Amino acid sequence: MAINAAKLIYFSPTQTTKKIIEGIAQGVRFDTVEHVDLTLSDASMRKPAEIHDELAIIGSPVYSGRLPAVAISRLRQLKGNGAPAVIVVVYGNRAYEDALLELRDVALEAGFRPIAAGAFIGEHSFSANCTPIAVGRPDAEDLGKAMGFGKIIREKIINTRALDQAGSLYVPGNFPYKELRMLSDVSPAIQEMLCTRCKMCLLVCPTVAINENDPTLTDKSLCIRCCACIKSCPAGAKTMEDPRIKQAAEQLSVNCSLRKEPETYL
Ligand SMILES: Cc1cc2nc3c(=O)[nH]c(=O)nc-3n(C[C@H](O)[C@H](O)[C@H](O)COP(=O)(O)O)c2cc1C
Secondary structure: OOOOEEEEEEOOOOOHHHHHHHHHHHHHOOOEEEEEEOOOOHHHHOOOOEOOOOEEEEEEEOEOOEOOHHHHHHHOOOEOOOOEEEEEEEEOOOOOOOHHHHHHHHHHHOOOEEEEEEEEEOOOOOOEOOEOOOOOOOOHHHHHHHHHHHHHHHHHHHHOOOHHHHOOOOOOOOOOOOOOOOOOOOOOEEOOOOOOOOOHHHHHOOOOOEOOOOOOOEOOOOOOOOOHHHHHOOOOOEEOOOHHHHHHHHHHHHHOOOOOOOEEEO
16 A cells, blocks of 8 residues: 555644644655644534545544543545554643544544554643643653554555555553543633733634633633633633542643653554
């Protein structure tokens, strides 16, 4: 099989998934690489991306051991046309549970043929100075492993005569997937005195939850608590103050301090 072009397809509010996907693509070494960034809501409006004679590298973060619902709905709009795909989830050093299996199933439904999979680690969205969780990941070691994984995928592609020979890909996880227990009435708090109205938060919000005219207002029913607004605020005006999330972050900071390493499946 010869494939010289790649489409990097990802939902990545705080960019850790994007970094891993790029690392893998570097390892495979393509002539042409195109990004299909599904993070912002205008991705839902665009014509669905069609993939032909390319390798798709598809990535999503893990939310509560599953995929974020918004990522699933955007991924479902893709047309895989039987293209081979590498599927990747990135999680915050706790666990990825059923997320990789869910991503494999979503990719299959969209017409891709998953040939390799990986679960990598990224700084936890809820990580803060007082509750650090996987800070700075993916780091150089993680990116080196992503590139190494890319090299192995390259070998697999070269040594596979036709896609039919690739076989079906095993990934861990259970079906029915883990029941989703997400908070629905929470959004980051803002210190109005610190906010400069630069609207950076508006630019990075994947669900247009932040008010265009007054960025200090957030629609809690739209917020997915991805923390992109918190991490991108140059004034440090946004924080997660909800006691349930603060308590979860405290527990994760203690219980998930042991470094986990990437896992790959071929
Ligand atoms: C709502 C929510 C739920 C999360 N659930 C998990 C989880 O179940 N396990 C885990 O290890 N990390 C979890 N994370 C952390 C993210 O998976 C992790 O920070 C990831 O690197 C974020 O990807 P991104 O930078 O591409 O947005 C969660 C993050 C959010 C915002």
